Amino acid sequence: DTGVSQDPRHKITKRGQNVTFRCDPISEHNRLYWYRQTLGQGPEFLTYFQNEAQLEKSRLLSDRFSAERPKGSFSTLEIQRTEQGDSAMYLCASSPDSGTSGSSEQFFGPGTRLTVL
């Protein structure tokens, strides 16, 4: 078990460009989450998958953001027409499908740091 991995670790892009991030969860975990963390703040929930189904999206996830988990394994987060305000750390987490909802430990990846110039 190598933990949650994210790629790339760093991304610098120009305003208006599209970017895509990948997350590989722990292999036996059915649940996958995306969070965004800006400087001096805690992570903010963006979206959640149970297998391939996207079950919840935050209002933070504007129409420029889209997330997929096509085969219930890895996930991608795409940001279209990036803005400077999108600069942040994007964190992915996964958890097993066990226990009472909400009580499971989420295992976090190292994050992808996005800088929009």
Place this chain on the structure above:
Amino acid sequence: AQSVTQLGSHVSVSEGALVLLRCNYSSSVPPYLFWYVQYPNQGLQLLLKYTSAATLVKGINGFEAEFKKSETSFHLTKPSAHMSDAAEYFCAVSARGTYKYIFGTGTRLKVLA
């Protein structure tokens, strides 16, 4: 609705001194509470969690936290700070029926030699 407030964005303690990091929560339903630690360039790591069993929860690296419903608090403590404890600490709340965490703004712990 749920929320978390962490008092003190920066805390400094001397090596060997007591560590106390404060977390207060708000939740309309019985909460689940978590403390995570984040070292530079690393992902968040779970220290401990409260899921309605024992109110005093022991975690890794000598940390513990006590759930106090009357005070809506879940403060993190460690009797004796080590240099390796220097990191950012996040309190988070969740609840039955939801899967997402709501995080506080974090407390950066500095340990002085």
